[in-house]
Amino acid sequence: MKHWFLLRRQPVAERDHLLDVFSAEEGLVPVRVSPPARLPDLFELCEGDWQTGRDWSRLKASEVRKSFELKEQSLICALYITELLVLLLPRSEPVPALYRLYHQTLEGLETTSSPEPWLRVFEQRLLLELGYGVSWDQAQGGPVVKAASYRYDAVAGFVESESGYPGAVLLDIGAGRLGSGQALLVARQVLRVALDAVLPRSLVSRELLDSRRSR
Secondary structure, three states, rough: OEEEEEEEEEOOOOOOEEEEEEOOOOEEEEEEOOOOOOOOOOEEEEEEEEEEOOOOEEEEEEEEEEOOOOOOHHHHHHHHHHHHHEEEEEOOOOHHHHHHHHHHHHHHHHHHHOHHHHHHHHHHHHHHHHHOOOOOEEOEEEEEOOOEEEEEEEOOEEEEEEEOHHHHHHHHHHOOOOOOOHHHHHHHHHHHHHOOOOOOOOOOOHHHHHHHHHO
């Protein structure tokens, strides 16, 4: 039996749905579900299997192992990381590290009152696993220096500048020290540039997050 999460679903035909399923064993795969099979929801850890078909696999059976209780900001954050996976994951390619990351992040979002650090860690590790990782301790021409300032370019990386992100903060982020508001803000701004360079379109969930921050 496979373990998986639903990332997206859309109706097909009269009563069927096409699911984007993220499984530990197969990665992101399309699976068709027909009545009377139960239609899964987002943020449920499911166990089940599907039968390979000519066009799409068909869900044979599934059982919910855990439903994550997400509210308000944490719910929007969960929608955000889910949308990132839908847009960036390769199809039908196992990525067990990212499956574990998604599972762990949902667990964190379910219990935390401060979801921002969970988002930054998720973004960093997602980019790293996909081959687009940010090198927080390296700049054009050499290592990042604490006393210097840098701007970030998605192609060139960090470039020394008269004004910009403090080197000391960049080094803190690279070492996983995200406890300060400044580190979280810089990480969010840099990772947004890095993600925008590889995303095929803008993120609906990011607009929701931004609207809540502006209140």
